[in-house]
Amino acid sequence: MEKKVRNGKNYEKDIRRNFIKKSLNMIILILLKEKPASGFELIEQINKRFGILFGPSTVYPILHSFEEHDLLSSIKEGKSIKYKIRNRQKVHKILYHHFNLRRTLEKMMRK
Numbered sequence: 001m002e003k004k005v006r007n008g009k010n011y012e013k014d015i016r017r018n019f020i021k022k023s024l025n026m027i028i029l030i031l032l033k034e035k036p037a038s039g040f041e042l043i044e045q046i047n048k049r050f051g052i053l054f055g056p057s058t059v060y061p062i063l064h065s066f067e068e069h070d071l072l073s074s075i076k077e078g079k080s081i082k083y084k085i086r087n088r089q090k091v092h093k094i095l096y097h098h099f100n101l102r103r104t105l106e107k108m109m110r111k
Helices: 009-022 024-034 039-050 056-068 088-110
Strands: 072-077 080-085
Touching (some): 039 080
């Protein structure tokens, strides 16, 4: 078990992981805007892009929630289930609000 160091590398890594985890909804929507993917493919893409491995118990509840809210639909392909954007307009609106919030935070940081 790694020792937690307040101002050390492990602390920074934990903060980065938590930030990415809190942004996971948006990351998943952005990845699915690029192309449909299975939960496993999304886990791999997130790991490849961010260097952080989230498990199925983190990713699949998000996918299921998006399905329940009609943002995504799922298609069975062989043994795998692919998720794709169902309501592009709704997803675009969500991402638009997210990026506006990000711009506001960036402006606040510059002050």
